[in-house]
Amino acid sequence: xxxxxxxxxxxxxxxxxxxxxxxxxxxxxxxxxxxxxxxxxxxxxxxxxxxxxxxxxxxxxxxxxxxxxxxxxxxxxxxxxxxxxxxxxxxxxxxxxxxxxxxxxx
Amino acid sequence: xxxxxxxxxxxxxxxxxxxxxxxxxxxxxxxxxxxxxxxxxxxxxxxxxxxxxxxxxxxxxxxxxxxxxxxxxxxxxxxxxxxxxxxxxxxxxxxxxxxxxxxxxxxxxxxxxxxxxxxxxxxxxxxxxxxxxxxxxxxxxxxxxxxxxxxxxxxxxxxxxxxxxxxxxxxxxxxxxxxxxxxxxxxxxxxxxxxxxxxxxxxxxxxxxxxxxxxxxxxxxxxxxxxxxxx
Numbered sequence: 001x002x003x004x005x006x007x008x009x010x011x012x013x014x015x016x017x018x019x020x021x022x023x024x025x026x027x028x029x030x031x032x033x034x035x036x037x038x039x040x041x042x043x044x045x046x047x048x049x050x051x052x053x054x055x056x057x058x059x060x061x062x063x064x065x066x067x068x069x070x071x072x073x074x075x076x077x078x079x080x081x082x083x084x085x086x087x088x089x090x091x092x093x094x095x096x097x098x099x100x101x102x103x104x105x106x
Numbered sequence: 107x108x109x110x111x112x113x114x115x116x117x118x119x120x121x122x123x124x125x126x127x128x129x130x131x132x133x134x135x136x137x138x139x140x141x142x143x144x145x146x147x148x149x150x151x152x153x154x155x156x157x158x159x160x161x162x163x164x165x166x167x168x169x170x171x172x173x174x175x176x177x178x179x180x181x182x183x184x185x186x187x188x189x190x191x192x193x194x195x196x197x198x199x200x201x202x203x204x205x206x207x208x209x210x211x212x213x214x215x216x217x218x219x220x221x222x223x224x225x226x227x228x229x230x231x232x233x234x235x236x237x238x239x240x241x242x243x244x245x246x247x248x249x250x251x252x253x254x255x256x257x258x259x260x261x262x263x264x265x266x267x268x269x270x271x272x273x274x275x276x277x278x279x280x281x282x283x284x285x286x287x288x289x290x291x292x293x294x295x296x297x298x299x300x301x302x303x304x305x306x307x308x309x310x311x312x313x314x315x316x317x318x319x320x321x322x323x324x325x326x327x328x329x330x331x332x333x334x335x336x337x
Contacts, residue, residue, distance in 0.1 A: 014256060017216040069166055069202065071209040072256060
C-alpha cells in the first residue's frame with residue numbers, strides 16, 4: 001500500500017484569476033512583500049499496488065488521463081509508504097521524470 | 107420523416123430541456139433524450155451535448171462527463187462525420203475529450219456571467235452556419251464561470267488557417283473589441299469547429315435564443331442550419 005499526493009497547478013502562462021484575487025487581498029492587508037500568488041489543488045489517493053514501480057506507473061496514468069489537463073495544467077506527484085516516508089516524486093514539468101527520494105538513514 | 111436529434115443528459119445537465127424544446131417545438135425535429143449511460147445511439151442524425159454542470163463541475167468542467175459511457179459512442183459518431191453540437195458545458199466536454207482543441211478556463215473576472223452577448227459569424231462554410239451571412243451578428247445569452255477559451259499559439263494558427271473559428275464575441279455592430287469580450291477568451295473566441303467541421307463547440311446558448319418569447323431568436327439560425335444540412 002502506498003499513498004500518493006498529486007498537486008495540480010496551472011501552467012505559468014495561464015492566467016490564474018483566483019491567485020490574482022488572493023494577491024490583491026494580501027496587498028489590501030499590507031503584505032507588501034508577497035507577490036505572484038498561484039493557486040492549485042491537492043489530490044490525496046491511497047494506492048493498492050504491491051511495488052513502487054507499479055504505484056508510480058498507475059498514478060502517472062491517472063494524472064495523464066484524468067487528474068490534470070495537459071493543455072492548461074501541470075502536475076507534481078509524491079508517493080509515500082504507509083509510514084509517511086517519501087519514496088518517489090515525479091511530474092510532467094521537468095526531467096528527470098522520476099526521482100527516487102534519498103533516505104537519510106540508508 | 108423528421109430528423110432525429112439526440113440530446114444527451116448527464117447528471118447535472120440543465121439545458122437539456124431547452125435544447126429539446128428548440129429542436130422539437132421550434133424546428134419540428136424528432137427529438138429524444140439520450141441518458142449518459144446509454145451505449146447505443148443508433149438512428150440519431152444529430153447529437154447535442156447540452157449546457158449545465160455535469161458532475162458538479164468537479165475536478166474541471168467536463169472532465170468527468172467525458173468518461174461517461176455514451177461519450178465513446180459520441181466520439182465514434184463524430185469520427186464518422188456525424189453532426190455534434192456542444193453548447194456551454196457541452197463545449198467543455200468536447201475540449202476535455204480532445205475532439206476539439208484547446209481548453210476552457212476560469213473567466214478572467216472570476217465571476218459567473220449570465221447575460222446577453224453578441225457574437226459575429228466568422229465562417230459560413232460549416233453545417234452550423236450555412237444559413238447565416240458572413241459577419242452576421244447574433245444576440246445570444248451566455249451563462250458560465252469557465253468560458254475563457256485558451257489554446258497555444260500553434261493551435262490558434264491552425265484554427266485560423268483552417269477557418270475553424272466560427273463565432274467571436276463582438277459589439278452589436280460586429281466589431282471585435284476587448285470590451286465585447288465577456289470572459290477573456292483568446293481572440294474573443296466564442297465557438298470553434300473541428301478540422302472536418304462536423305463538430306461545433308460554443309459557449310453562448312443558441313437554444314436559449316430560439317424564439318422571440320425567450321427574449322431573442324438570435325440563435326435559431328444555428329439550429330436551422332443544422333437541420334437544413336441533414337436534408
